[in-house]
Amino acid sequence: MFMAGRFFMGFGIALISSSQCIGEISPVHLRGRMVGFFGACFQIGSLAITGAMIGLSNLPKNQCWRIPLILEAVFPAVVCLIIYFWIPESPRSYVMQGKRERAKQVVAKYHTTSTDINEPSVDIVVTQMEESLENDRADYRSFWDYRVFFTKVARFRLLVLVLYSIFQQWNGGGIITYYMVPALETVGIKGTMQQLGITLGSTAPYFFFTAIGSLLVDKFRQRTLIFACLVSMMIFQTATTITSW
Template sequence: MGLENTLKSVGPELAAALPQGDGAWFKNSHLRTLNYYIFSMIILASANGYDGSLMNGLQALPQWQSFMNHPSGSWLGFINAAQSLGAMCSLPVIAWSANKFGRKRTLLVGYFWLCLGTGLQVGARNTTMFVIGRLSVGGVTSFFAMPAALLITETSYPTHRGIATSLYNTGWYIGSAIAAWATFASRNYTDGQASWAWRIPSVLQFLIPLCALPGVLMAPESPRWLTAVGRTDEARAILTKYHAGGDANSRLVTFEMAEISNAIEAERLNETSTSWLDLIRTKGNRHRLLISVTIGIYSQWNGVGIVSYYLAPTLAAVGIKSVTQQTLISGFIQIWNLIFAVSAAFTVDRLGRRPLFLISCIGMLTCYIIISGLSGSFDKTGVASIGIAVVPFFFLYFGFYDIAFTPLLYGYTCEIWPYELRARGIASMTFSTQTALFFNIFVNPIALDAIGWKYYLVYVGILIIVTVTVYFFYPETNGHSLEEMVRVFDGNDIAPFQSKSGLVEDEKPGEVLLVENA
C-alpha cells in the first residue's frame, strides 16, 4: 500500500509507526496467517446469505410449495421472517457474552444453532418443524455475525482493517450464490425424490461454515478484549505475533498497545461503559446510535427485501413465470452481487465511506423509479418486452445497493463505536436490521398481493429519506484508527487518549515519537 493510501487508511500518527519496506502482505507469513483467519470469519456471513437466497429459491420450487401447502400472504411472510425473529431474541445475550466471555467463544456458539437449524429444516416432516428450524437459524445469524465482525475489526492489521471489516458482509453473497445455484440444480427432482429438491439445498447450508471452522478455531482472541479484562501480556503477544512478525521491540506494537490501553482507560474514566443507557448518554454516542439504528433499518427498507426474499413472485408479476428462468435469474443476481460487493469493499479506504453511501442511495433511487414505471406499464399493457426490461434494472439496483449497504453495514458500524460500547452498538444495528427485516418480510407479500407494483412507490419515498439522512448525518471516518474515532464523534466529551498514551507528536506533520510512560 502506497504512502498516500496508508494515510487515507489510518492517518499520519499510526502511519508513522508502521514498519517500512516489508513489501506486500502476502510476502509476510504472519500477515498471510492472520488474513487466513480473517477470511474464515468473513465467509461465516455465508450462513445468513444462504438462508435469504434459499428461501427465494424454495418459493420457485413446486415441490417445496406442495410440502408447505402453498403458503401465501401473512403466513408466507412469517415463514420467511422467522429467521429474523430468532436473531432478534438472541442479540442481548450475544452483546453481553461478547464482553464477558470474549468474541471468539461467543462466535463458536453459532455452530450449535447451525447444526440444530439445518437438522430441523432438512429432516422436517411438517410445516411446523420447518418453521422451528428457521427460528433456530436466526441464532446462527446473530452468533456468527456480531462476534465475527468484532474479531475482524479488532484483530486486523491496521492498514487492512477498513477493507477486512467491509469484506465481512460480502460473505453473504457467497452463501446466497451457492443457495441459488443449488436450488437451480435440484429443481427437477420429482416423484419419490421430490422433497430432495428442497432438502438438498437445505443441508448445504452447513457447507461453508464447516469449511471455515479450522480457521475460526485457530484465530486469536481480540487483543482489545484481552486488554479490557486485564490480560495485557496476551494481547501484546498476539499483536507481536500477527502484526509485527514476532518482533518484540516493534514500534507498531508499542503504539497499538499504548493506544488501546489508554483509550479503554479513558472510556472507563468517562463512565462510558456502565449500561445500555450509555448509548444515549453523550452527544457523540447519540450520533453513533442514530447511525447504527438507521443504517440497520435502511439496509432493509430500501426495496432490497422485495427482490431478495420475493424475487419469484416479483418476476411472475412481470410475466417471467418459468421455474428455470426464475432460479437462473436468481443465481446470476447472486454472482453479480458478490462481484460488486467485494469490489466496493476494496475501495472503502481509497474512495471513503461517505461517497460510497451517497452514490449507492442516489443510484438505488433512480433504479426504483424506473422499475416502478416499467412494472406499472406492464401491468396496464401486458407487453412481454416491458416486463423483461425490469430484469436488468434489478441487476443495476443491486449493484448500487452492494457498493455501500453490503460492505459498510458492519464495516461502518464497527469502527464508529469505542471499545466499551462496540458490542452494544453492533447489537443495536443488528437488532434494527432484523426488526426491519422481520417487518419487511412479513408485510411485503401482503402488500404485493394487495396493490402489486404500486408498492414499489413506497420505497421510492423511503429512498429519498435515506439519501437525505446519509447526506446530513453520516460523516467520513476514513483516515482514523479505531481509537482515534473519538475525534470524529466526541470532540471534547471524552479526553483524548493521546494525552496519556505515551505518544508525543513531533513538530513535523505526520511524525510521532514513541516514549515510555513514566
C-alpha cells in the same frame, strides 16, 4: 417453522462479531478492504446454496427443499469447527484479561510485517486498547441502563446509525429477494429451474459490485462514499420504480 427460525436467527446474527474480529486483527492498511470483502462473501454463500438448489431441483418434492436446508445448517457448522482452531483470540480480549504480552504477540503477528513485538506500533495499538477499556470502566453503567444512548454525546451518533441502517435496508435488494418468485410469475416465468437461474444470475452482480466497493473503501473519504452510495441508491431505485409501471 421458517418464521420462527428467522426470528431466532435474528438474535444469532446480532451476536456475530466476525467483522469486529477482522477489524481488530487486520493490518491498518488492509483493514477497510478486508472488512468490506467480508461483506462481499455473503454472496458467495448465496451463490453456493442457489447452485445446490438448481442441482437438486429434480429430486422428489420434499427432498428438493429439505436437502438444501440441511446443507445450509451443516456446512456453516463444519466451517466454524475448522476455522475455530485457526482464528486468533481478539487482542482486546487479552487486554481485558490482563494478558498484555499475549495481546502484543497477536498485534505483532497480524498488524505488522515484521511480527516483532518490540515494534513501536505494537505498543501504540495495545495502549489504545487499554485506554479505551479504561474509559469504558470509568463510564460503566448497568447493562440495562439505556440512558447512555440519550446523552448529548451519543444522541447524534445514534441518529446517524438509525437513519443509515434504514436507508441501507431500503436499497431495493430486499424487494428483489423476497418477491422475486411472484414477480417472475406475473411475467410468465413459472418454471422452477428458470426462477432459480434468474436468482443465481441476480446474485452474481451483488458479489461483483460489493467486491469492487470493498476495494474502494480506502481510496475515498468515508463521508464521500456514504453520500455517493445513498444518492446512487435513490437514483436507481427511482428508475426501477418508474420503469416497472
